Amino acid sequence: MKVLLVDDEEELVVTLAERLSIRDIDADWALSGEDALRMAADKRYDLAVLDMKMPKMNGLQLKVELQKQWPAMRFIFLTGHGSEEDFEAGASEAGDEYYLIKPVNIQELVAKIHASFDAGEA
């Protein structure tokens, strides 16, 4: 399973990639939608974990572009917005993808990665 993490906070995404690697999840990272699309053009990713709010291209816009290259790619969205209303609104926008609020519980993220991957294979 190959995972692509995309967030404009470098120190977050680098550390998250390392922690996923410790849990035997092969994770690459990108700091922008543009970088993510360049990486996805060269390598197949099964799942992308995307920050909702990034400069230039937000998570939902990036999802649309990634799906043009990899229609079967699964997605998990991360957000810094914390209210319940924001969560509901965001989850609705994200559709049937997963949606987590920062700071993220690593076990919850790993569980959702596995669940999303299993759902994709089913």
Add this chain to the structure above:
Amino acid sequence: MEPLNDTLDAACLQVFGKISAAVSHDLKNVLAIVNENAGLLDDLALRAAKGGEIPLDRLNVATSRMLKQVKRGDAVLKNLNRFAHTTDAPLLQGNVAETVALMVDLAGRQAAMRETVITVAPDAAMISTCLVYLESFVYLLLRHALEVLPRKESVEIAVAAEGETVCIRLVNPAGLPLIQDDVFPGAQEKALMERLKIDLQALPGTVALRLPASLA
């Protein structure tokens, strides 16, 4: 038409709400980074407990990242605190360039999202006015300019004392408009301008605000 004070209060409340939302978003990212690096230290400690080796450089990197985020969070909260304390009194004296720079910092996330660079030249000009209203007006102007300008632009702000008035000048070096005439100033901005006695002049690429150096 709403009484002036109601409109002023609504303007300040709107600004306070937007600033609070931006600060909370920034702090969520700070906490997320601290969370991940603390978690990484946990992971490495677990590995050590099972007899594995922990490279010292990884420990150093994780701890220095956390310390950096603590400084970042502290800076964000200092700005919020400074803004909050300008409500302490109806009239306060302050350095105009520093006041504008504070609002530029508080609008920093929006500027970053638009990839717009805003700079404020230091200046010694002082003002005695309702600082929270001035800050609110400057913030609303900055947010509007960020929406009107295309991405990847810049705004240079300069302050100058002109006798008994102070001038705050915003310039886009490319000469692009900073405000949309039919939108800004709206009712709230007009109320703030009336209260602060702001005269606003807008030309392509430039917005100049002139207001009394002393409102007393």
